[in-house]
Every structure is written in structure tokens, then in C-alpha cells.
Amino acid sequence: MSVAKSGRTRGRGLLVCIEGLDKSGKTTHSRLLVKDLNEMGYDAVYTREPSLGEVGRLIRKIILHGWRRAPPVLEAVLFAADRFDHVEKEIKPALEEGKIVVSDRYLYSSLAYQGASGLDLDWIMEINRFALPPDLAIYIDVPVEVLAKRMGEKRSVMEWPRIQSEVRKVYLKLVKKGFLVPVDGNRPVEEVSREILSLVLERLKGKGRLRV
Ligand SMILES: Nc1ncnc2c1ncn2[C@@H]1O[C@H](COP(=O)(O)OP(=O)(O)O)[C@@H](O)[C@H]1O
Numbered sequence: 001m002s003v004a005k006s007g008r009t010r011g012r013g014l015l016v017c018i019e020g021l022d023k024s025g026k027t028t029h030s031r032l033l034v035k036d037l038n039e040m041g042y043d044a045v046y047t048r049e050p051s052l053g054e055v056g057r058l059i060r061k062i063i064l065h066g067w068r069r070a071p072p073v074l075e076a077v078l079f080a081a082d083r084f085d086h087v088e089k090e091i092k093p094a095l096e097e098g099k100i101v102v103s104d105r106y107l108y109s110s111l112a113y114q115g116a117s118g119l120d121l122d123w124i125m126e127i128n129r130f131a132l133p134p135d136l137a138i139y140i141d142v143p144v145e146v147l148a149k150r151m152g153e154k155r156s157v158m159e160w161p162r163i164q165s166e167v168r169k170v171y172l173k174l175v176k177k178g179f180l181v182p183v184d185g186n187r188p189v190e191e192v193s194r195e196i197l198s199l200v201l202e203r204l205k206g207k208g209r210l211r212v
């Protein structure tokens, strides 16, 4: 059953994004959420940023696999360009079909990561103005020390905890401002996923005030 067919949401889909630091459980929980919703009969799809499009591939090549961080402005405009591509090619068509779109990272990753690099949050918002506001933005919060343990030996770079702490500060600021709904991610996977599912079901049942 798509959201459209359920008749609760005026014929359009629902955009949910899952945010958090590296290893906080975004991919685990985005996939579990899609699986749970599908099992309940909803038409839910998983997608992620950087997207699978050409700009997304470019980001993976020059930023994520690069030997050092690119300048923050370059990161910000590339992520914004990829997001435009992602919204136009994947998110909008799926929402028009009445699907629940679960995006593993979205707009708030740009705010948190590039904001933590010193860029102005309003400027980041401005270059992302085209991005559809999500119906529900969930932030999986996990302390940096716990993440460092999940990371294991892979990221023993000294800078890593410091950068992650800065990013977490911006995420928590966005929670305070009401943009993100926090979920305590430092609990067993089943508990976290149950809470995320119930937030989504609540949003689906709610007033149906979709902004997409
Ligand atoms: N609530 C949790 N408790 C313990 N480990 C978790 C939890 N959620 C995820 N993990 C583990 O942490 C690792 C990172 O999860 P992942 O979903 O890939 O994170 P992300 O996509 O945010 O980087 C995985 O090995 C996963 O099994």
C-alpha cells in the first residue's frame, strides 16, 4: 500500500531523512525502517547521499576517498549539486508515486559537516534552497567515544574525534532549533529501530500536513 492509496496523505509521499555522525547507525536504521514499513504494506524506498548520480560519484572520488579534506566551500557546493540531482531524479518521482522515501543523510548533513568546518549555516541553507523540506528528520545521537569504539582501528587519526565533536555540536543545535528529532542511538539496535518506526508511523497518522 502506498501512502497515496492509504488516503491519509492527500495523494503524496512522505520524505524521511536519517541523520547522524559516521557509524551512528544511519544505514542500519534506514534499511531496517524500509524493511519494517514494507512488511507493514507501505511502499517505502531507501536512498542515500551522496547519491548514486554523477555528482555523487564525483564526491566519493574527490572528497570521501581523497587523501585530505577538500576546502569547505567546495564540499558545500558539491553536496548541494548532488542533492539537487538526488531530489529531481530520485526523491520527487518517488514522492509523486506516493512512496515513503527514506534518505540516509540529507540537507542536515551539509549543515552539520560544513557548518562544523566554519561555513555560515544560513549560506548553506541558501545554496540548498531547492531541497524539499523533509516531513520528518531524525537525528541518531551517539557520543563520539562510543563511535570511536565502533570505528575500531580504522580511524585512529587523531583529528577524527575532534572533528566529530564539532559536527555533533551543530547537529545538537539543529535539534534545539526543532529541525531534527533526536533518538538515542546508544542502545540496542532493536530499541532504536522501534523508536524510529514509531516516529514515522506517528507522522504518517498525524494531521497529514505534508510539505512536499
Ligand atoms: N544501536 C547500535 N548499537 C551498537 N552497534 C550499532 C548500533 N547501530 C549500528 N551499530 C553498528 O555500528 C556500525 C555502523 O553502523 P552503520 O549503520 O553503518 O552507521 P552509519 O551508516 O551511520 O555510518 C555497524 O557495524 C552497526 O552494526
Ligand SMILES: [Mg+2]
Binding pocket: 026, 027, 028, 104
Ligand atoms: Mg552509512
